[in-house]
Amino acid sequence: MTPDEFVALLRDHWPRTLAELDPAAREELATALRRLADSTEPQAAQAALRTLRRILRALPDAHPVTRALRDGVRFAGTAGTAGTAGTADAPVLDRQPLLALLSSLHGPPPPDPVRARLLAAPALPADALGAATGNPGLIRLRHPELGDRYPLFQFEAGTGRPLPVVGVINRLLMADRDPWGAADWWLGGNRRLGGVPAELLGAVPDARLTLAARELVEGDH
Template sequence: MNFALIIDLLVQNGATIVGLLRQPERAELRQLTHEARGTDGGPARMRLVKFLVRNLPPDHPVRRAAADDDATLGTPAATVDIDAELERFEALLAAMPPTTEEIIESVQARLRELPAHHGRAASGRATDVIVLDGRSPAFQYGADGELLPAVAEVNRVLRPDIDPWAAADWWTQPNGWLGVAPVTLLHGAREGDILAAALALGED
């Protein structure tokens, strides 16, 4: 395999490669790319090559080049500065925006950190209560443990029975209509504004 060719193809196909990988694999690829810089062939470059063979589809040009055993790992193309190309590819990886899947995973991880109760879903209809992985965010309940009427009313608009994650995210993120996260207005003078903001969603 010609390592210089592989790196040249990596840079050319960087966007498509990133789109094929999940966040853990992207992080691993970036680390392997960094380790391969400044080495004269050897274990670091071989680990990078094995990663590409393992994680890319068989018909991908980078995968085909990495799986080609007819050339030598340390044989560079005269026109390719391997370290410079590795640096370019590492920078490309760092600059790539998160994928939709990564954004969803990040939002869900944040929402799982909300204080929550187990087994509270039965205290309201599915349209009234947000339940995330069997746990109901505690902000929906009063000190007496009962579902807050204002929350139930808003949740019927947000439809947590269809997408509980989106409903919980709406409650906990700054709202352009309200100027603050809706959850912060519960129990206060502006509690009635929360429903108006939820109803405004259907007018966008």
């Protein structure tokens, strides 16, 4: 993957990427992007790309940009300059996409439609769970205004106890590391199951739900 291709990947997943970074990391990201856009020397461009890679390694494992980093982004992609064979060339870069990304870094992160949909689902606030807030088998979503929220489907109706099968599947989906991805699996349509997994709890065997999640995880490796 060349630097241009990597910038294109960032652009395609920009709202989700910004939402995963804290304000300090977004500021550092803006600085690195600006240095990359302004670079005229190969060393400066490569240094900016290395900084970008370091910042983005903080993203969850399931993030598409993280997968690209894990698979080996070739940051040394270069363009030759006529008559300069044997000299170091700067990475191939189209600066317009970089400038577009920079323009969106001012102010709060742009809304992510997937996150908005997940946050709209019924949920319990952290103060309603007590000690259960430390349960690694529960999905915890951070609402920008309401704080931590726990999707309601995870709990047994009338008792508030976490459903055992939900804990098993959440661990398979690594919900403690990528709660948004896990929530999207539960609250999105699933072709194999023929419905929304969260709505199928108690209606289909727990083993069938678990198998569908396991096949998804194993298919990613």
